Amino acid sequence: MNNPDNLNEIRAIIAHHKRWDLLALTAGIIALMIAVLTFIALFGNMVIDGMPRLTWEFFTSFPSRKPEAAGILSAWVGTTLIMLVTAAAAIPLGVAAGVYLEEYAPKNFITEVIEINVTNLAGVPSIIYGLLALGLFVYQLGLGQSILAAGLTLALLILPIVIVATREAIRSIPVTIREGAYALGATKWQTVADHVLPYSAAGILTGVIIGLARAIGETAPIITIGALTFIAFLPASPIQDQFPFLSFEWLLEPFTVMPIQMFNWVSRPQEAFQHNAAAAGLVLVVMTLLMNGLAIYLRYHLRKKIKW
């Protein structure tokens, strides 16, 4: 080994390996930079094209044949109402399913089938959910192309996300909490409702927000159930000035949503409409970024704060 030639050879080998190491490091940084640059290009491009259109009138006008008079009023109202339906359906069902799988389910064949199913559903393309909704909600159940049908479709779509988030949040609660509750004579449901669910609420909320952020941007399944692209009226208001003050008529009315409005404008050849699309896209991106950002913040905060 003291042979200087041999030593130089070894040095050359080491230098060679270090070069590869450096190369890999550089490749990693460049790949990450490309992702960052893409994001900047995407966002910047939309800001340049869409920002001038983002006026108060844009939010308070119906779509129109004249691009400069068109707005997203019916789209954002539709999106909001559909998110209400989606949240009302997906949160109870998803949390209940997650609680069952984590706290109640016996280790048997049926449980295993349910678990595999939840995993597989998360991988089904969203447009397939659209076809399911078209056949089941729109025609079999006769809901038509309504807000209710669209909201339920998106609820099915985000159900796996809510279930998985619930399970993860529940799993992180130490078993000592449950044992303490049982020791005081609580039943299983009392333990779940008074201890497990409150402690996992923030984790579940994170999953719900991520799910809803995904649902807001989903276009394909909503197009598949046959949403109209040109809606120049609002659904009936849920709050009435006459008894019983609440109305659910809006559930069965036609609608449009933000991503469909944007798709409709993108597919037109006139440049002015594409600027409208950019503005609508900007609103959409800011909404999803805010929701996802909130979820990330919640999760980060949670990880730091909770000590059992």
Add this chain to the structure above:
Amino acid sequence: MVRVPVPVISHPPKNLRRNHKRYLKERIIELLLFLAASLSVFITFAIIYLLISESLVFFEHVPLWDFLTDTQWTPLFDDAHYGILPLVSGTAVSSLVALVIALPFGTIIAIYLSEFAPFTVREIAKPFLELLGGIPTVVYGYFALLFVTPLLQAILPDLPGFSLLSAGLVMGIMIIPYVSSMTEDAMRSVPMHLREGSYAIGATRFQTAVKVVMPASLSGIAAAYILGISRAVGETMVVAIAAGMQPNLVWNPMEPAATITTYIVQVSLGDLPHGSIGYQTIFAAGLTLLLLTLVFNILGHLLRKRFREVY
């Protein structure tokens, strides 16, 4: 089920009755929770039942052989042809372009974040990639049509306004976060002592990553790749906006073409009566898509079993 013995026996009948009610309530709640959990199984069966039952009606009109071998897809024309091949070729080409981008870039980013990056970089980059993955696909479609296509046309003057190439490229960028975050999770779950053993015999970080960590996390990486593939195959809006919607039997990414998903969108945008043959074609196309993703999922399951490492 935890049943609490009652210590005081002064009023046994009353207490017992209360316990019975309590027991019943517990059972009802458990049943309700079970029903919510089984909903997912019901959804799966509903999807399969609907797609197959509508497709069966379709295949009464169109022989399966024609469906698989005809090279034209013109269901809404007078001279109707029902060959799925053009749609499958569009799907395959756009997915291939996307995967050529997403898999290498996703893997490189995962290696960097898991093996090279300092703590702060990882803490910033991971949520950033997550945000990138949360951007709606219709926005990526806009980006592909109005930013990437003109950019590519500057390099390739022959590129038409709609092309599988720009749709596939943007789809690839869109899928990078999914691939990189799953791959990174898989790599980080490899126990530290394997890395330490590798460093101890003088390996560099790159050698450790490629020769120790990646083989050990191969099953997780395979799962990430499979997820990327299913996403590319099932992606709809980017292709619908940037690749045009004409069914076109091409293998050249520089051409416009329709995919299985964009055909479904195109039909849904029009007004097709319930029960017509055109209505059934979208279910036949959906069944094809579901079978394609199923094949990849089974493949992924087998790969995971084959390469599962036990430490």
